[in-house]
Amino acid sequence: MISLVAFALLAADGEPPLVAPEPPALDAIEFELAPIVYAAPPPPRPLPMPRIEVEAPSGLPPHVRSMLDAAIASGDAQAVATVTKLAKQTAPWAARDAEKLRDGFNNRIAEQKALAERQRHDRIKAASFFDGWSGELEFGASRATGNTRTLGLYGAAKGEREGLRVRHRFNGRADVQETNNETTTERWLLAYQPNFKFDDRLYAYGLGQYEHDRFLGYDSRYTLGGGFGYTVFTGPRLKLDIEGGPALRYTDFVDESDETTVAGRASIALKWAISPTASLNQDAAVYVESGNTNASSTIALDAKLFGPLRTRISYNIRYERDAPVDRDPVDTLSRATLVYTF
Secondary structure, X not given: OHHHHHHHHHHHOOOOOOOOOOOOOHHHOOOOOOOOOOOOOOOOOOOOOOOOOOOOOOOOOHHHHHHHHHHHHHOOHHHHXXXXXXHHHHOHHHHHHHHHHHHHHHHHHHHHHHHHHHHHHHHHHHOOOOOOEEEEEEEEEEEEOOOOOEEEEEEEEEEEEEOOOEEEEEEEEEEEEEEOOEEEEEEEEEEXXXXXXXXXXXXXXXXXXXXXXXXXXXXXXXXXXXXXXXXXXXXXXXXXXXXXXXXEEEEEEOOOOOEEEEEEEEEEEEEEEEEOOEEEEEEEEEEEXXXXXXXXXXXXXXXXXXXXXXXXXXXXXXXXXXXXXXXXXXXEEEEEEEEEEO
């Protein structure tokens, strides 16, 4: 509007009016636009995962605890140790709980053993020499009639008393047989052996023994000896004693003069509980002396019948190098007998 007024004033003065240039058409204007570059936005940063707090279980699972309780109730230390190991693998978070139960069981067992040992100590200390003996009585017999008339009798006794420092052992045996009213077997043995214990395994022993077997060439034989013994196995199912030492022997021969010799003695005593109803025992001894060697070994298999009664099958072998000329130096005897234990 201002431009129109100015143009009119100029025209009134006689001057040609100034003509304003026309604006160029829009389609004649060339626009140059810079290219727009779009950059990809950066990837979003991963959000941290929220920490999930899981509360560790406490205590032994019920099924694991019941297994451990059953093992403890059985009183078997080996079973408790095995189940405890499995419980720690199954529930490691409760390993300490399982160990506490195991340790408690072991402590109770140790206390019971200590109490039993004190009671045994007091009982043995107060007992007389005739109290506290254990052992066995063995008896067997045979009889035959007809063309050959035979009668055989066999008896044996063993006794042992376990003291605090001294162990007493007694052994006696008699074996007699007649065939057609003629004596064909006549054996006697009586022995006493004290053991002086240094500990649970090592001990010193003394030995006094009498033997009679005129069919092996001697009417009587007396033995005095001593030495040391060692218990190789001391378990409740297996026990093995070995002994060795010198011995002084006096022998009254049937057809020769008397003789006194010094011998070396070695022996073993084995007891093996094969099962609750069966056991295997062996007693063997050998004497080595100048001009003579003799040995004896008995192996026996016992089977429990009922109560204190057992049946026994045994095999005995005896060797006498200096036997009479008309006698075999080796004698063997197999028998079946009944055994009463006490």
